[in-house]
Amino acid sequence: MREKLKALAELQKVDLEVASLRKAADVHPRQLAELERELGAARSAIEAERNRVADIERQKTTLEQNITDEKDKVKKWEARLAEQRSTREYSALAREIDIAKKANQTMADELVELSKTLGAAREAVKAKETEFAARQEQLSSRMAELRGKQSQAEGQVKTLEGKRSEVSARVDPTLLRRYETVRKKKLPAMVGVVNGTCQGCNMNVPPQLYNNLRVSLGTDVCPSCNRIIYAIEALETPAEK
Ligand SMILES: [Zn+2]
Known part of the structure; x- marks a missing residue:
């Protein structure tokens, strides 16, 4: 009777070991998923910064085109100014030119500001990329460590399962x-x-x-x-x- 009991006790010991190994290994996939999420979030943050830079670049190009167009317009108007016969028409066109020049100055000021913003945004992207590279390295090595632990636990379980079939053969x-x-x-x-x-x-x-x-x-x-x-x-x- 006692030998039967002992054999079963031994089998249960193996089962308890497997259960505790499985329970401990259970955290690995969860932790891995968490790290993946963190990495993904960091990647999206960079993507958002890059989009912002692209957006500012587009604004800048548009503004530069507008400035060029306005300057061309002013040049044409100035050429036409000499041809004006009546004083009324002359002063009306002169006023238009004046307004256009002021608008151009405002746009030029805007362009300076926009260039500053663009510079800052590019710097921000660069900083984020550096930060991301460091974090990625950290996370990757942590992930590799977790995967190692996981496969180690799987190996241990496999060994125990082998032992289990051996032990259970001795149980009544x-x-x-x-x-x-x-x-x-x-x-x-x-x-x-x-x-x-x-x-x-x-x-x-x-x-x-x-x-x-x-x-x-x-x-x-x-x-x-x-x-x-x-x-x-x-x-x-x-x-x-
Ligand atoms: Zn009971």
């Missing part, structure tokens, strides 16, 4: 079937009974059942939680031969 088939049924719902599926109390559900097992367990040093089923139970003494005391 009837007991193994019962264990597998319980294991799907509860792990640990097999628990000790200490001073009459099931360590799985903390309920007292009937005294007669507890006595039987202590005498047989075998297993039974907890009436409260259905786990496989054994008297803790069965695994604690040294084996008598």
